[in-house]
Amino acid sequence: xxYSVAFRNNVLKKVIPTESRSVIEVSKETGVSIQTIYGWLxxxxxxxxxxxxxxxxAGDRTLSEKFTLVMxxxxxxxxxxxxxxxxxxxxxxxxxxxxxxLARKEKALAEMAALMALKKKADALWGDREDD
Numbered sequence: 001x002x003y004s005v006a007f008r009n010n011v012l013k014k015v016i017p018t019e020s021r022s023v024i025e026v027s028k029e030t031g032v033s034i035q036t037i038y039g040w041l042x043x044x045x046x047x048x049x050x051x052x053x054x055x056x057x058a059g060d061r062t063l064s065e066k067f068t069l070v071m072x073x074x075x076x077x078x079x080x081x082x083x084x085x086x087x088x089x090x091x092x093x094x095x096x097x098x099x100x101x102l103a104r105k106e107k108a109l110a111e112m113a114a115l116m117a118l119k120k121k122a123d124a125l126w127g128d129r130e131d132d
Contacts, residue, residue: 003032005051006088007065010072012040031064066098 003011013019014026015037023041027034043049061069069088073095076084085092 002060003065004061004089007061007069008040010088011037012044015041016044030068031062067102070095070098070102 011026011030011032014021014029015023023034023037026032027037040049069090073081073085082092085095
């Protein structure tokens, strides 16, 4: 899976001294596998970590990367967000679009869960009518 250089560097900042969080914790938070993070750490120590930005398009980001970026943006004061987003190769509009997409999907999932719960109750009350 391809991650942007900025995203990779943000993940690495979380596991190296200053924050020094566990690789497992950061992996769960970001959706990046433990092996990938350890590989990046090894490359950083050896000095073989590729720092070239391949100019990843916003649409090329993974779902977990989008989610992580949206959540991290929420934690940044509004006066610093534009600068931080630019460092990630993003614009405010793109993150806002992702937020709307997440909200829409969350609403659809909640609706589907409610419909499934109602179907289960109806089946319990009246029996499964699919066999008729």
